Amino acid sequence: MAVRIRMKKFGRLHRPFFRVCVTDVRSPRDGRVLEEVGYYDPMVPETDARTRLNGERIDYWVSVGAQPSDKVAVLIKKYGSKGTHLEQQKAALERLSVERRRPEVPTDLPKPQKQQPKKKRDKAQPQAKTAPAETDIPVEDAASAGTAPVAETAEN
Numbered sequence: 490m491a492v493r494i495r496m497k498k499f500g501r502l503h504r505p506f507f508r509v510c511v512t513d514v515r516s517p518r519d520g521r522v523l524e525e526v527g528y529y530d531p532m533v534p535e536t537d538a539r540t541r542l543n544g545e546r547i548d549y550w551v552s553v554g555a556q557p558s559d560k561v562a563v564l565i566k567k568y569g570s571k572g573t574h575l576e577q578q579k580a581a582l583e584r585l586s587v588e589r590r591r592p593e594v595p596t597d598l599p600k601p602q603k604q605q606p607k608k609k610r611d612k613a614q615p616q617a618k619t620a621p622a623e624t625d626i627p628v629e630d631a632a633s634a635g636t637a638p639v640a641e642t643a644e645n
Contacts, residue, residue, distance in 0.1 A: 491515075492555040494547065494565075496529060497522065506530050509542060509561055511550050526550070529564060537574055538581035544570025 491514040498519060500506035509527040512520070527542035548570055551557070557565055567574040 492523065492550065492553075493558060494526065494550060494555050494561050495558040496561060497525075504532060506532075509540075509564065511546075511555055524550070527564075533585070535581040535585055537577040538585050540564050540568045540578075542568050544572075 492511060493514050494509065494511050495518075496507040497510045497512075498505060498507055507529040508522075508525050509529060510522040511524045511526060512522045516522075524546065526546045527540065529540045531539060533539045542564065547557075547565055551565075566572065568578055572578075
């Protein structure tokens with residue numbers, strides 16, 4: 490059985506993602522695999538952080554006769570167990586992990602008060618407008634003012 494190390498395509502339209510897989514030569518590109526040994530994400534902004542490979546497993550499969558495809562051979566040369574870009578890859582992964590961290594929020598700040606939601610007025614029941622009426626004047630004050638209370642004038 491001839492074995493190849495090649496990429497298997499995942500993702501969606503305009504968002505590709507590849508798994509680096511060990512597979513039989515006769516199986517289709519996205520078919521059954523023997524083992525997945527890494528991935529390649531071309532959408533990651535840091536070039537050296539796009540690939541993650543399991544170097545030990547790739548070395549094993551190459552030692553038993555697996556042939557990497559042309560593109561995977563380049564990735565193995567750069568990011569395999571004895572790759573030429575391993576230090577740059579570590580630095581790029583560190584930069585990406587720093588960007589993903591959220592800034593720490595100080596715990597000694599007072600918590601903001603929640604605003605009470607405004608009450609909606611019911612259009613079916615309009616609010617009664619309160620206007621000052623003459624009946625609100627006490628009787629003693631009305632007599633001294635020279636005006637009679639409204640209730641007394643209604644009886645006349």
